[in-house]
Each structure stands twice: as C-alpha cells, then as structure tokens.
Amino acid sequence: MISPELMQKKFVVKDILKHHNITSWFQPIINVERRELIGWEAFSRGPETDNGLETPAMFDTAAEAGILKPFDLMCLHTAAESFDQLQLENKLFINISNEMLIASSRLKDQVGKLIADNRVPSTRMVLEIDEKNASNNINELIEAVHFFHEQGFEVAVDHLSGIDNVGESASLHKLWSEIKPDYIKLDRSFIQNVNGSASKQKTVKEVVAVARSIGSVLIAEGVETEKELKKLYELGVHNVQGYLIQKPQLAPVAPKLDDLLDKELFAETNQKSLACDLVVSTAHVEVGTTIQSVFELLEANVHMSSIAVVENEKVKGIIFRTPFMNKYSKRQRREVVQAKCISSEMSSDLLHVDAHQRIEQVSRLVTSRAQLDAEHDFIISNEQHFLGIGTVIDLLRKVTQLRVKPDHQENILTMLPGNTPIGNCVMELLDKDTPFSIALLDLANFKPFNNHYSHNRGDEVLIMFAEILRKQLKQGASFAGHIGGDDFVLIMPQDEWQELLRSVFTEFNHKVLKFYSDNDIKQGGIESTDRNGHMRLFDFVSLSAGVMTVKEEYFDSFQSLLTQLIQLKQRTKRQLGTCLAHLNDAQIKLYSYDESGFVDEGVSD
Template identity: 30%
Template structure:
C-alpha cells in the first residue's frame, strides 16, 4: 500500500496534477471578503486526493519540498486567473523557508510570471511543525516582511511554539485553531482562552482570524469577542473558483430565477394524509398498520405542520411490557418529532440536500415536510431526493464536455428551453475565441487546451450568481445564460481579462510583433492577430415571444456579427421572431 502511495505521489509531481482550492476569509465589520486561503488537493480520482494523506506521504518520501514548490506554483497560477486583488493566504512549511531551499530569485520569478505583488500574499506558517533552526527562519521571515509580504501564524494552540514565534516575529495575523472554535458557545474554558488571546492581540497590534467557524452559534460568540476576521464552512467551502457566502453577515444574495418543478422539492412529494395533534397514538398506529409503505405521519393543525410521528418510535414503545396499555390513549404529541425538516414546495433539490446534510441531528432524516405558503402539501422522501440528484448528475456527466466538464449540447438546449418557458428576462452570451486555430498551429494542442480551460475558469469567475448557467458547446465555443442585469458588463470585462491573461502563452518575440505566422485555410503562410474573445449577446425580455430555437438562431447571428466587429462584441436587442435571420442553432 505504501509503495502504491509513493508511486502515486511521484506521478502527481511529474504530471503536476495538483489542484488549488480557495476558501474565503471574511471581514465581519465590513461585511465583505477579506481574502482567500489556497488549499492544495490531489486529483479527485487519486488515492492522494485528501490534503492530509498527500502531505504525510510527501514527508515519508522526503519529497515535502518538491510538493510545497508545486503547490505554490499551482496556487500562484490559479490565483492570477481569479482577477482579484484580495489577499491570498498560502501555507508554507518552515523547511521551505530555510537555506538552501529558500531562494529569493525563484520567489521573484514566481511573482513576476503570475503578475503578483508581495503585498498580495500572506505567508501562513503553521506551528504544527517544529523548526530546526529558529534563528534562520526568523531571518527569512524578517526579509519577507521587508519585501512587503504579510506573515500569519497558522493553527495557534495546536502545536509547538506559537506564542514564542508570535513574540519574536510580530506577525500580521494569527489564526486560531479550529479546536478552540468548535462548540465554543457551550465551553466556558474555550471562551476564556479566546478572550485572553483577543486581549493579547490588541496589545501586540496583530489581527486574529478564527478558523473553522461552521455554525451560527459559533459565529455569534466569535463576533461578540471582537474577532473581525473569520473563516469556515459557514461562509464557504474550498472551491476552485474564489466565491463566498455572506448571508450570515446580513448580505442578501442576488435574486434567484424560478426553478422548474422537476428540480424542486415539489417533485418529491407523496400525498400522505396528515393527522391532527389531538389524534391518539392508537389511531395513528392503526393508520400505520393499514398503510405498510408509510413510515411517518405528518401532524398538522389548521394546515400548518407541527412535526412527524415516526413508525419506529411508536413500535418501540408499544413493544415494551404494558407499553401499549400505557400510551395508546395518549395524544400523538407525546411522541412527536418536532425537529422535522420543513421545506417550501419551490426549494431547489440541491438546497434540500444541503439542509439535510447541515442538520444537527445524529441521523439522516428519512422524510421531510413540504409546504406551500407555509401550509402542508405532502411528505418528501430522502431516498427519492438522492435518486433524483444522482440521476441528474449522471445525465450532466453524460453530456459534459470532457475537457472543461461544463454542460454540453443537450443540457444547453434544455436550459434555454426552460428559461423561455419561465417567461422571465435573461441574457444569453455566445463566446467564441478569435484566431484560435493560428494559436493552436503555432503552440500546439496542449497550449490550445490550456487557453480553453482558462476561458472556462474565467466564465466561472464572472458568472457564478444564482441562476447563471454555463455551457461548453464544443471546441472554443461557450454559452452563458444569466438573469443578471450585469451580464453584459461582466461579458465585456471577461473579454478584457481573457486578452490580458492569454498573452502569457506567447513568446516575447510574438508579443513584440503583435502577430503570429501560420497557414491559412488555403495552405498559404499568413499573419494573424493574437487571440481575443468574441461575444454575441442576445437580450430576452419578459414579453419576448421567441422560442428557444429562435433565440438560439439569434445567438449564432450575434456571434457572427461580433467576430466581424472591431470590438468583438455585438448586442442583439429583443425583437419579434420574424425579424431573426435564420442561422445554425447553438448545438
């Protein structure tokens, strides 16, 4: 087993298949994102996908430095593609900062290659790992601070010498280990520890970051103690695109579009006749025995659900000596599970699933109550929920583009048809890379694939709002369907970012010339401009009568006009169906 892990690690290092995920760090006072921590993972299908096993294996193989170097390069490259000037927190082992591993010239090259500034970077030094020569480490960290880098001590309270390093280094940030945050609302000792650390940080002029904030209760305590920077699942899980959930701070999400019934809790309901709170357990038991497929009965008064009566609970009680004689005349409220999950009819399936996972119960609920306008309409089954989500994921994977994993032709057509049926306004953007073939011919298909992946990453960065749909038609053609009124400005900003970031693929000579030489379609050598991005935009109003096929035709026409225009952008305003030029569909 160990040999297999060692071989897998060497393969990952050779092929450089490490992925960087970003988890947000938010500012409570400003109600905004302060920065992101870069977290490294192996490929999802690899035995070394998890960070802990990945780095433990590297340590056993004596390859920690090589893995650290790859993680830093991957993080820098991924971060430069995010297009933000927020702080990037990166984990660095002490060994990487000690001679002869630490090379300032390599660090400078890494920054210049990815167009990063030292002031953008916060170096996290974990106190989990002992330092062989603290004096040499302090020299390196002092030099980094002079260059403009910020320094953070990670995992305070989890390891060797955090307080000592804190006093000697005077870091800009100190991150408090998750151990002291977990269930802090119920632990006086943890609260007192945190209070003393807050007081110490105020005296030393250092900012604290509370790690691992996962619940509202933990967040309230941390905020009440005066810690302004927090990180944890409550605000966002690690993702490839730097995004955050600011709902706990009172920041409202962007408006959502209506979701088709097939993707909501309404598609899962079974019409189980409810009982009232004054029903007896005997009556409920008779119902449960006469309906073998029913395992829970909703308890409802005047249309409003109170909870669920579970068959196993009644059976357990009635099976005890004298249990039935003692309880059958009592009301069902004696055994009512009032912690039942209640969701609205129009709640998306993904949200229902997330609420079931986030539930504090120690068991996964088999059923949940579905309401409409706060009134009971039926019971949902967790089993059916999982079946639908699994079926949807299988269908998505079946039609996903193999390079970008974005939805392909069939899901694009379904999404477009669903939007037109809803009758709500949206904007469709058809993106196409200009001069992609000359780039492919000059630099090869590997670089061509990298350019396509870069565009996919930019699309995910600029269009990640509620209701946004991204699709990869094939080759260098992509589609965005968005309800946001900012979609057009986002598309134009994305075009500029694409031009800026693709220049790194060319040599200095090509950049100076401003063109590449390649064969044209007639087989003759010709000069071609560097790649850019065309955006054909179709605006669909609330009263638009065009069908999905007609809007698809309009998008193809808009893309063709965009590729021929000076700014590579063409906006097609809402128009009647008969005014549309017949073009090939988006497929």
C-alpha cells in the first residue's frame, strides 16, 4: 500500500511536470591552471513551497511515478533555454537519466528535432549520466552514448559515491574504456577533506591515471576549501566546481578567477606528461587462458602487438605477438599444446612502469632495455593494478610532442604528427608486410569558408577536425597525422576503415555547423566568390577521402603511396554526390554519405 507521504510527493512532481514549474540554477566549472571557465552545470529545482522536494528526491519520485523520461526532457529544455537567455559561455553540463538517454537514442527523429529546437547546439552540451545504475543496462547504455557522441554531444559520468574502490575497480575502468566519456566527475564524498586523508588522495591519484589513460577530463565536484583545491591541484586535478568557486545561482555572473585563485600557488604548471598518457591497449587475459584461445585472439586482432597476462588484476607476464605467432603458426604444433595455460608461454621478464612516472623516465627505461630485448612493448600499472600496454612508437610520438620542431615532426596548429612521422609509420607497416587501410582526407568548401569567415575561424575548424581524428586512436585507428593545409591522414586496420570513417564523417558534419552564423545555416551555406570571381552559394564544409587498403602492393616510398591517394581523392571531385573513393584489390568503388553511413555508388572506371 502506498503511503500518504509518497502519494503527496507523486502529486507534487506530476504538478511540476504539468505546469512546467521548474527553474534552472547554474554553477561554474573552471580550469584552475589556465584560469578558464569550462562551462556551467545546470541544477533543476522545483517551486519553493512547503511541499517542495530536494532535487535528488524530486527525480526519484518522478521515477516512482512513471514520469521520469518526460520530466528529464522538461528539465533539459528548461536548462538549455535559460542557458541561452542568460548568454552563458562555453559548455552546458546537464544531468540526464540513463533510461532517458537510451530511450532517446532509439528515437533518432526525435533527437534530431531536439537538436533543432534547442537554442544551445549539441556541440556545447555535456550529458551527465549516472554511474551507479550503469550496470543495469550496460550494453544499451554504451550504444546510446556512442549515438549521442555522433550527434555532437559530449558525455560525462557522475555519481561515483556509491561505488567501492573506484580507483581499483577493473569493471568500472572497463566500462569507462567502452563508453569513452569526455569527462569523469568525482563527487563531494571523495573531495571533502582530501587534503587530510591519505586514502582519498590514493583514490584520486588512481582515478587521475585511469582518466588520462582513456583521454577523459577529470572534474572534482564539491570543492569548498582552499586546502582541498591545493591538494587536488598537486594530485593533477585541474578542473573543479564547488562552493569555493561559486554556489549555484539562478542568474549567475562568471567568477573572477584572477581574484579568486592564488597566483603564486597556481603559477607553475604541473600538467606533466605521464606514463598513463601512453596507454594504447588494454588487451589482457587471465593466467589460466589456453594457448589456443590466445592464438585465436591474436589472429582476430592483427594490430595487437602484445597481450598482458594477469591474475587478480596484477600483471604476471606478457605475450609478444611476433614470436608467439611464429612459434604456433602451424596447426600441428598448436594441437600438441593448445589446452595448456598461457602462463607456460608468457615472458616474465618485462618492463613494468608506474602510471605516474614521467614520460622522460619511461623513455630512459625503454632505451636501457632496447639492446636486450627485440620486443619493446611495456606494461603500465596503477598502484600495482594493470592499467594498459604502451608501445615504443607511441612513446616516441609523445616525446616528439614535448619537443616540437619546425621540421614536419608535428603540425604546429593541430599538434598532429606531420609528414616525417606519417611517412615513417607507413614505411614501417610496408616493411613488416602488415596489411592496413590508409585514408587521405580533406575539407571540401574550406577555401570559401576561409574567405568568408577569416583564416582564424578556419584554423578553429582544422583544430576541431584534428581532435576528431585523435579520438579515433582510442576507437581502433593506428595513426592520425596532418600533412598540411586541410589534408589529413588516418591509418587503420584493413577491414575497419568504413566503421571508423563513418564515425569521423558523422561527428564532423554535426560539429562543423557551430562555426556558421544562424543566417548561413538557414540558407544552407555561405555566399562567396568562386574561382571565376562570381558570387554563388557554397555548401557547408564537408569531408572527402581517398582510401586505400594495402595488402601486397609495393611502394618504394610514402610519397608514391600518397600520390595514388591524391588521385583517388580527386575522383570524388569529378563525380557529383560522392565523397569517398576506395581502392582495394585493384578495384575502385565510390561512396556517397548520408546519416546512416556510406552508400555504395558502384565501381569506378
């Protein structure tokens, strides 16, 4: 039987929904090191009456009353409308239930309408999801997050307070690696008196390593004292919100950070490059896994260079791809030992680095072992728990980024590797006879965009696109580079090019619109002069690509392969409606693109 108190609460939330009697209060989120405003978190509050509910209770009651989804949607619209009316800057962080996220991802037309109706573009919105309830429908949640990422939204995971051993939870870290959240938020329970708690400092330090290993930004919530802020900064947490900065307000003014933050305390950067930034793979098996199972895993993942062997989340050894596959490539030899445990084949003499070691230290350790071992992948651990695997190629790339030189090692604007590292990567794959797919991408209608909006705005588009490509390195791509201008390269496993590029095209098409004015969006493009000096309407900046799957083809240099890619990409310019040309086994196929993905337009002559 429902209690009178619960009945009253349900009546209150239904009445709030019926009359849209909700207000949005905003609290700033800042970066301490750069003294920058990242954005604002929206808090939904009901009417101030004797029957009013605290915000968490309001949403719990809405769920019990069966109206959580429309309640969520009302709060989202109210927050976006208030955010726009107040002309608040940067990102809007807003809580949304996992159920609402999953339901919305299935209603693609409704999401499209939601994006169109909102005055705040999807690229400025961060959807905060509930970590505690994630295990209830994990596969659907992962799929929903990927869908919203493709629509241009960013995602944050929140509400970690009910989870034990956050820093050491392998299942939680696995979820994060699959969801790939843009932000991870540590709530007040981890932050309160962190300066006086060794256990909390240990937890924060562990989460910093995990967040950086998957490319997520960590935000500390509920910072209320300068001592807490100082300790968080020392631990590597630079993004914070809380009463120390500013309480939630109905009509806030951006905090004056120069007055708020101690200039001497935060004068020097401590954003050092650490070993946790080098994680490129989390491939691992348990010590009891059979040799046959490991062989099948490596056979199915041709770009997996090594696998960690773990027991109770601690690394016991490593399997290096090349010697293992060479030894067991013949079935007769495998059949003799296929049921044996992989522990009998693992190498226990491995390089083990701590997640918080400086990259310069890792480089010295790798160099000192280089003449001793033919295989150079290394294990990265966080408080003795397996975090991931690092490779020498990625280590070299990171060291190069720390020493930017004007010799094509790295593009100064986008910070992606330039011509020399791209060529080295390609030639290494060719020398090893490793099949791969490579895409040369450029931005169609980029020149008229530059002429119309300025080169500074064009640079912003290039940086945005570089970040999209960099994100693909976490999705399975092998290498991303910037040749120069608006020409970029993405190297991928041979059979994964279509899925990875679909994600790139979808995200770019959504994000590029934020660089246009409302009038240009309404008219479907910009009016600018063409090469003949005539004014005409140019479509929005879009992507075109020449893609080649390289198996047994011979190329004496990267330049000869690049020449063929350029010729492939030019085919998309000649045939109206196509955006991608793919060469595989001497056959060229052309593709157009729509919201569902690439559409096969047939074989090209």
